[in-house]
Amino acid sequence: MAKSKEKDRLQKTVNISNRRASYEYQFLDKYTAGIMLRGTEIKSIREGNVNLSDGYCTFHGNELILHQVTISKYTEGTHYNHEPTRDRKLLLNKRELKKLKEGAQEQGVTIIPTRLFISDRGFAKVDIALAKGKKLYDKREDIKERDVKREMARDRY
Known part of the structure; x- marks a missing residue:
């Protein structure tokens, strides 16, 4: 009976997105990367307890590291729970890392996580984007375009 409760609590499909990223940044290039996880992190991800909004990526040597992404502690975890x-x-x-490293060295360009999901094989993956920050007037233009599209969709129906 305990196993059926656990299966009900854990989601089959996980699709956690960083909605604020598309508002704050203009995406230049997108990639899908795997994440190295420890212990109870995958169970917490399957529960949907992830916050991507403050996340960013940097290079340490030839490795790409994900910073400031919060994966909450697993509720059923013991003293083996993760940080x-x-x-x-x-x-x-290697070629994707090389492209990202070259792109990130430009002025005003950063690497941010846009979406975290579970693949068909059960692995946690993250979509990252090479992004450039938007100016205030760019954000206003996006809002206007969205409003125009919404009005046109209303007129069709």
Whole structure:
């Protein structure tokens, strides 16, 4: 009976997105990377207890590290529970890492996580984007475009 309760609590599909990222940044390039996790982190992700809003990525040597992504502690975890805001290594091909490193060295460009999901094989993956910050007038233009699209959709129906 305990196993059925646990299966009900854990989600089959996890799709956690950073909605604020598309408002704050213009995406130049997107990649999908694996994450190196420890212990109870995957169970906490399956519960949906992740906050991507403050996350960013940096290079340490030739490794891409994910910072400031909060994976909350697993509720059923014991003293083996993980640290919520620890840095996590991202897994990419060498050529993808090289492209990201070259792109991130430009002025005003950063690497941010946009979405965290569970793949078909059960692995946690994160979509990252090479992004450039938007100016205030760019944000206003996006709001206007969204409003125009919404009005056109209303007129069709």
